[in-house]
Amino acid sequence: MFSSDLTLASVVPRRVDTVEAVRAAIALDGAAVFGGLHTEEDAIAFASKLLGEKCIRVGRQFEASARSQDAEAAVVDTQPVDERGRKRSFGISGERMTAHNDGFAFGDYAPDYLFLWCKRPAYPSGGDSFLIDAVKLTRLLAFDPATAELAEFCWSTDIDHSEPNFPQSTFAPIARRVPSGRNQVRYHPYLAPIAGESEEAQWPLVKQWSEAVIHVRDSGPMFRAEAGEMICIDNYRVLHGRDGYTDPGRELYSIWGWSSDAVAVPQQALDIVQPDLAALAM
Ligand SMILES: [Fe+2]
Incomplete structure (x- = not known):
C-alpha cells in the first residue's frame, strides 16, 4: 500500500570518534555510534559531555537483558485492559521489538536524548538494532499523494499518546515542533x-x-552494536528497537538524557512498569 520508498527513513548510524562528530552526525542523521566505552560510568560521562551546556540530567533508566525484560513483561502482563479494550505489553526478548521513542508513557516528560550502551551483544547473533527517522518518514509520506493526508494528519491533529490505564493530562499531534525548535515525531x-x-x-x-x-x-x-559501543539517539526524532534474541548474557543499558531543549524534565527517576503520571504533574 505504500508506493514510495519509505525505507529511506531507516537510519544506519555512522560510527564516529569525537564528541563533535557525534553531535554533527546526530544533527544530520538523528543518531550516531561512539565506541570505546567500557564501563557504565564512562558511557554516562560521555552522554553528559555530548549534551554539554544544555545538559540537565543523564542517568541509567534500565538494563535490558533477557531476564530483566521478561520479568518486567510479566508484571505488565498482569495489568488490566482499559475501557477501550487495549492492554499494555512489553513484548518478550525473543521477538522483534515494536519501534518506539523511549519514555513514551511519560508524554512531555520523555527524555529528548537516548543512549543505548552495549556492554555485551548477543552471541552468536540476535538483538540487532534498527532506527527510523520519524520526521523524515512524515516528509516521505507527504510526497506521495496516496499518503499525503496521513502526513497532514500527523502534523496537525491532536491525538491521545497515553498508554492503556495510564492517562496523560495533555493531547498533542503525532508530529510537532516543540518550543525549543526541535521536531518531535x-x-x-x-x-x-x-x-x-x-x-x-x-x-x-x-x-x-x-x-x-x-x-x-x-x-x-x-x-549490530558491539561491546563498548553506544548508540546516541535524538529520541524526539528517531524511533528505535531491536530484533529478538535468546542469549541470556546480552547486556544493553538504556541511558536517558534531558537537555534544555526538552519539553519537560521530571524531578525523579521514572518507572516504566508503573508510570506515576500524577507525580510528574506536581
Ligand atoms: Fe527503548
Whole structure:
C-alpha cells in the first residue's frame, strides 16, 4: 500500500570518534555510534559531555537483558485492559521489538536524548538494532499523494499518546515542533484518537501511521552494536528497537538524557512498569 520508498527513513548510524562528530552526525542523521566505552560510568560521562551546556540530567533508566525484560513483561502482563479494550505489553526478548521513542508513557516528560550502551551483544547473533527517522518518514509520506493526508494528519491533529490505564493530562499531534525548535515525531503501539465524535473517522489514520512505521521496521536495514559501543539517539526524532534474541548474557543499558531543549524534565527517576503520571504533574 505504500508506493514510495519509505525505507529511506531507516537510519544506519555512522560510527564516529569525537564528541563533535557525534553531535554533527546526530544533527544530520538523528543518531550516531561512539565506541570505546567500557564501563557504565564512562558511557554516562560521555552522554553528559555530548549534551554539554544544555545538559540537565543523564542517568541509567534500565538494563535490558533477557531476564530483566521478561520479568518486567510479566508484571505488565498482569495489568488490566482499559475501557477501550487495549492492554499494555512489553513484548518478550525473543521477538522483534515494536519501534518506539523511549519514555513514551511519560508524554512531555520523555527524555529528548537516548543512549543505548552495549556492554555485551548477543552471541552468536540476535538483538540487532534498527532506527527510523520519524520526521523524515512524515516528509516521505507527504510526497506521495496516496499518503499525503496521513502526513497532514500527523502534523496537525491532536491525538491521545497515553498508554492503556495510564492517562496523560495533555493531547498533542503525532508530529510537532516543540518550543525549543526541535521536531518531535512519536510512535508507540497504543496511540489512539481522542475519545469522542471524531474518533471513528481518525482511527484509520492512526492505524495507517502504525502500518507505515511497521513497514519501515520490517523492510529497512538493521545493524549490530558491539561491546563498548553506544548508540546516541535524538529520541524526539528517531524511533528505535531491536530484533529478538535468546542469549541470556546480552547486556544493553538504556541511558536517558534531558537537555534544555526538552519539553519537560521530571524531578525523579521514572518507572516504566508503573508510570506515576500524577507525580510528574506536581
Ligand atoms: Fe527503548
